[in-house]
Amino acid sequence: MNAKKAKPRKERKAGKVKTATKFARVMIGRAIMGKAASGRHRVAITGAGxxxxxxxxxxxxxxxxxxxxSGIGPLDFRDVDRLTIRIGGQVRNFVPEDHFNRQQIVLYDKFTQFTLLAARQAVEQSGLIFDGELGLMSGVVLGTAAGGVNTWDENYRTVYEEGKNRVHPFVVPKLMNNAAASHLSMEFGILGPSFTVATACASSNHAMGLAFNMIRSGSSTVVLTGGSESMLCFGGVKAWEGLRVMTKDACRPFSATRNGMVQGEGAGVFVFEDWDHAVARGADILAEVVGFAMTSDAQDIVMPSAIGAQRAISGAMHDARMNPEEVGYINAHGTGTAANDKTECAAVANAFGPHADRLMISSTKSMHGHLIGGTGAVELLACLMALREGVIAPTIGYEEPDPECALDVVPNEAREARVDAVLSNAFAFGGLNAVLALRRV
Incomplete structure (x- = not known):
């Protein structure tokens, strides 16, 4: 037998105590040096996937x-012909077997698979290895609205349609919202705080905002953060159909001809890192995260509030110590629904005053669809592209100006422009708003 002999219980317990003791010493040392109480550590982004x-x-x-x-096209999955809505931002040319073995696929819902692939890209770009103290001082904070929806859908079919009385024993660990975060911590050896945020369409921005504050406070050195979602299955789309906010043809944010949103799927994961730690190891810093704010409308479960959104936008700038005139671009929530687009434009206009006329704002949901809990993570990529490459992603599908959305929405074609500061908006059902502020390095 080649299997390793299990360590005696006392030895295992001693190992855990030793690790916990080391972590405590690290935190005490930081507090003594003033790191844990210094207030505002700078936060760098050193990897993206x-x-x-x-x-x-x-x-x-x-x-x-x-x-x-556009990445939006005809949906391809079981029973799509029973749906009224048959388009979406579906991930194409993805073969799970190219990335995971059979045992892993049994355990990973599609939203977890997406997260792991994005995280591998981000960590590889960052060049980090989470061993020793870094593993202890690192965490994972991810956003998802619904977790393993494909697993729910498949197993409801098994029980209700096929009449079977048993499901796979790993159904619960496969569908749980924290599955992706837990698997990231295991894959990379991350021993600090790891958890999932579920706040509907603001999940990723809330997750990234919390990761930002964890590093800024000194409690973590590195956090893998972002979000993922995969609701493009029969049950996932059918549920959204019931809200009557979906379009059958195309997502056209801010256009007077818009008629609804389009669902998408996927993941975005970033390495948020203590600035001094990144500089000391010579990391390539993609951008600096400088502010975050979150507010609640406390008004309606589905209808957004311009006041709540405005408070989040202004709050993020205040937290970043940023004047409105410094912001050159906003990646909008921009769902393509009448309720969101008009409300968001009013919030931006009120938050920026006269500067709103000189501000560029676009919605990339017009291209990749609305990733629900994962949407803010993928949309942060447009912010990085603006800051790092000087390219503003467009709002495609724009046909006709809407007097209630009278902002520069970068219609249909990307634009070259140097911007030094950007915001990323996310506004969710339940009246939950989360806005991130970034600066160019």
Missing amino acids: TINALGLDVPATFAAMREGR
């Missing part, structure tokens, strides 16, 4: 955004 309808990595996604290319 994605898989979405526009591409299976960041370069492919950037190329599609520059070209204004």
Whole structure:
């Protein structure tokens, strides 16, 4: 037998105590040096990864955004002919067997698979290895609205349609919302705080905002953060059909001819890192995260509030110590619904005042669809492209100006422009708003 002999219980317990003791010493040492209480550590982004309808990595996604290319098309899955809505931002040319073995596929819902692939790209770009103290001082904070929807859908079929009385024993660990975060911590040896945020369409921005604050406070050195979603299955789309906010043809944010949103799927994962730690190891810093704010409308479960959104936008700038005149671009929530687009434009106009006329704002949902809990993570890529490459992603499908959306929405074609500061908006059902502020390095 080649199997390793299990360590005696006392030895295992001693190992855990030793690790916990080391962690405690690290935190005490930081507090003594003033690190844990210094208030505002700078936060760098040193890695980015994605898989979405526009591409299976960041370069492919950037190329599609520059070209204004749509990733929305006919849906391809079981029983799609029973749906009224048959288009979506579905990930194409993705073969799980190319990335995971049979045992892993049994355990990973599609949203977890997407997360792992995006995270591998981000960590590889960052050059980090999470061993020793870094593993102890790192965490994972991810956003998802619904977790393993494909697993729910498949197993409801097994029980209700096929009449079977048993499901696979790993159904619960496969569908749980924290599955992706837990698997990231295991894959990379991350021993600090790891958890999932579920706040509907603001999940990723809330997750990234919390990761930002964890590093800024000194409690973590590195956090893998972002979000993922995969609701493009019969049950997932059928549920959204019931809301009557979906379009049958195309997503046209801010256009007077818009008639609804389009669902998408995928993941975006980033390496948020303590600035001094990144500089000390010579990391390539993609951008700096400088502010975050979150608010609640406390008004309606589905209808957005311009006041709540405005407070989040202004709050993010205040947190970043940023004047409105410094912001050159906003990646909008921009769902293509009348309720969101008018409300968001009013919020931006009120938050920026006269500067709103000189501000560029676009919705990349027009290209990749609405990734629900994962949407803010993929959309942060457009912010990185603006800051790092000087290219503003367009709002495609724009046909006719809407007097209630009288902002520069970068219609149909990408634009070259140097911007030094950007915002990323996310506004969710339940009246939950989350806005991130970034600066160019």
